[in-house]
Amino acid sequence: MTLSELYVGCRTYRRFEQRPLPDGLLRAMLENARIASTGANAQTLRFVAVQSAALVAKMQPLVKWAAYLPKEIGTPAEGEQPVAFVVIVKKAGSGAFADVDVGIAANTIATTAWEAGVGSCLMGSINRAEIAALLGVPAEDTVFLVVALGYPAHKSTLVPVGADGSVKYFVDEKRDYFVPKRAFDDVAKIV
Ligand SMILES: Cc1cc2nc3c(=O)[nH]c(=O)nc-3n(C[C@H](O)[C@H](O)[C@H](O)COP(=O)(O)O)c2cc1C
Known part of the structure; x- marks a missing residue:
């Protein structure tokens, strides 16, 4: 796959096959995000990969799908839902460029996934407070973006x-x- 093919194919996916991600892929995504460029090399983002079945199930109601579509069309039903999530957290006191850092990190995560055939959906329409509580994110930090993951089913x-x-x-x-x-x-x- 060339980089151009990757950028064409690495779209938003909202329904997924119910099989696990390949071993090591979440680690590879977070490794690539860890070394991605950040403003002033500040590295104020933190990443939480969610793969345990119990926590993945608890994440499902905390993200909102496809604002342009009726719920029954755009929201994945049971048996179509993402099999993992990465949560991107902005630490308290992050500088003015941290929002850009989040975008770069999110794209790094999505493209690393797609190289392995795994689709994603970047999600900003999320229940930040409940995700923070679920994952033990410190109260002063901000759950900023979620990346939903799985092999595409559409x-x-x-x-x-x-x-x-x-x-x-x-x-x-x-x-x-x-x-x-x-x-x-x-x-x-x-x-
Ligand atoms: C910052 C950001 C936030 C997004 N938030 C959501 C979301 O909360 N729910 C959702 O279903 N899609 C979300 N999306 C996916 C967009 O709707 C999608 O990128 C857009 O429709 C274009 O599709 P494409 O990614 O295939 O080009 C988000 C995308 C970005 C970049």
Whole structure:
């Protein structure tokens, strides 16, 4: 897989096969996130990988899926849910660039997963207080982003943004996803 193939394929996945991640993959994700660039090399993020069945089950109701879709379409049912999560925590006193650090770390985690064929969903619509309580995150720190993980059980295809300008993803009758992306010239230029 070339890097360009990785960036095309590494989409958001919201339904997953119910089989475990390969041995060592969570560790590899966190290793790559650990050494990712951070503003001023401050390294103020902390990562909690959740893989025990009991904790994974407790995480499921604490994340919110697919705001553009009805719940029965966008939210994974039992038997479709992620099999692991990585929780990204911003330590108290993190500097102004920490939000950027979270983005870099999250993408590092997602692409490391995808290299092994494991799909992900970055999740910001989460119950921060309950996740913190569940995982023993210190009260002064912030649960910032969750990465849901598992082998994908659906396809996701990029399509151009249509004439109506909508960026809302949609699904077909198989609940495969289609994700509109703006045209190159609408978002970028080379001068
Ligand atoms: C910062 C961030 C937060 C997100 N939060 C959620 C979320 O809470 N729930 C969800 O289902 N998807 C979430 N997503 C996934 C986006 O909806 C998804 O990236 C977008 O629809 C584009 O799809 P793509 O990732 O395949 O390009 C989030 C993505 C990002 C980058």
